[in-house]
Amino acid sequence: MRSCPREGSGEAPRVVRGLSRWAAVGGLAVLLAACARSGDGMIPQNALDPAGPIARAQDRLWDIVFPVAVVVFILVQGLIIVAVVRFRDRGESQPPKQVHGNTRLEVVWTIIPTLILIGIAIPTVDTIFRLSAPAVPDALRVRVIGKQYWWQFEYMNAGTGAPIRTASELHIPTGREVFIELDGQSKDDGADVIHSFWVPRLAGKQDYVPGHMRTMRIQADNPGTYPGQCAEFCGLSHADMRFAVVAHTPAEFDQWLADQSRAATQPTTDRTRQGFELVAGQGCLGCHTIEGHPQNAGARVGPDLTHFAKQEKFAGYTYPQTNENLKQWIRNPQSLKMGAQMPDWGGGSPLSEQQLDALVAYLQSLR
Numbered sequence: 001m002r003s004c005p006r007e008g009s010g011e012a013p014r015v016v017r018g019l020s021r022w023a024a025v026g027g028l029a030v031l032l033a034a035c036a037r038s039g040d041g042m043i044p045q046n047a048l049d050p051a052g053p054i055a056r057a058q059d060r061l062w063d064i065v066f067p068v069a070v071v072v073f074i075l076v077q078g079l080i081i082v083a084v085v086r087f088r089d090r091g092e093s094q095p096p097k098q099v100h101g102n103t104r105l106e107v108v109w110t111i112i113p114t115l116i117l118i119g120i121a122i123p124t125v126d127t128i129f130r131l132s133a134p135a136v137p138d139a140l141r142v143r144v145i146g147k148q149y150w151w152q153f154e155y156m157n158a159g160t161g162a163p164i165r166t167a168s169e170l171h172i173p174t175g176r177e178v179f180i181e182l183d184g185q186s187k188d189d190g191a192d193v194i195h196s197f198w199v200p201r202l203a204g205k206q207d208y209v210p211g212h213m214r215t216m217r218i219q220a221d222n223p224g225t226y227p228g229q230c231a232e233f234c235g236l237s238h239a240d241m242r243f244a245v246v247a248h249t250p251a252e253f254d255q256w257l258a259d260q261s262r263a264a265t266q267p268t269t270d271r272t273r274q275g276f277e278l279v280a281g282q283g284c285l286g287c288h289t290i291e292g293h294p295q296n297a298g299a300r301v302g303p304d305l306t307h308f309a310k311q312e313k314f315a316g317y318t319y320p321q322t323n324e325n326l327k328q329w330i331r332n333p334q335s336l337k338m339g340a341q342m343p344d345w346g347g348g349s350p351l352s353e354q355q356l357d358a359l360v361a362y363l364q365s366l367r
């Protein structure tokens with residue numbers, strides 16, 4: 001038996017050294033990435049840090065499947081490495097003895113994976129069935145419509161008076177199931193492309209598909225803000241199709257519902273009165289709803305603005321609602337969010353600075 005020929009192969013070890021250096025750098029980066037803390041909101045979108053019973057049920061599956069996958073991975077990769085090293089070509093002139101068809105081995109490596117897969121399938125199928133059951137009777141039902149690039153939430157069985165619709169902020173009570181209907185069948189509301197609804201700490205993803213109705217459920221244990229993100233590429237501003245689930249105690253949630261059920265605040269100053277007239281005169285009400293505005297036509301192309309000033313952020317939960325951001329948004333939406341459906345007034349804005357101020361003052365009064 002001869003050892004591996006080394007002559008003339010000075011290039012190979014250098015390549016190997018280079019590769020292992022990069023592998024070390026990569027490994028270190030992965031290790032350091034794992035140093036961020038979870039459980040205290042440091043990673044707000046962490047599916048491994050469940051904040052409610054649905055996310056916990058899904059996380060439990062991960063706790064079962066992941067260790068099994070790690071053991072299988074190490075075993076299989078280890079055997080491959082052993083085989084590669086131990087049976088490598090040592091320059092023998094004869095081809096090695098061919099062994100083929102060991103019945104005992106083949107039975108073993110068929111039975112073991114089958115048992116593993118059955119073991120994983122039982123809890124998985126059980127969880128899938130439990131999570132896809134019909135809504136519990138006292139569930140809060142929310143109809144969700146995906147737009148480019150924001151989510152509309154419509155409360156189906158809550159509040160009194162005018163229907164409650166919010167944009168990019170889903171308010172829920174703690175400790176109560178929220179049954180989400182991802183309604184891709186509402187053509188009138190501009191259901192356009194496929195999106196994916198994902199609040200990592202509350203539940204796994206569910207696709208929003210035009211023409212179809214998909215359902216899912218979320219539930220939060222504690223009050224707080226849980227960030228969400230569209231998880232399916234849907235166009236230029238897919239990455240900025242964010243949203244937030246804001247969980248309140250049941251009492252606070254009832255108060256929120258009562259506030260949202262009111263019609264919009266009427267203008268009380270000259271400036272907000274001017275803005276009040278501008279939203280009608282400039283055609284804003286052709287796309288937006290403001291319940292209580294005399295020219296309101298119930299349009300639902302853009303977000304419902306009835307309680308706009310109560311939101312934290314706008315444009316798909318991307319920009320804080322400062323006066324400057326709002327003015328820039330009205331002047332030139334594309335400069336803040338590419339592909340937004342809000343009409344682009346471009347450079348030749350028909351609104352003067354003074355009119356913009358009035359419009360923004362009115363919007364900020366809509367509490």
Ligand code: CUA
Binds near residue numbers: 146235238239241
């Ligand atoms: Cu909607 Cu990505």
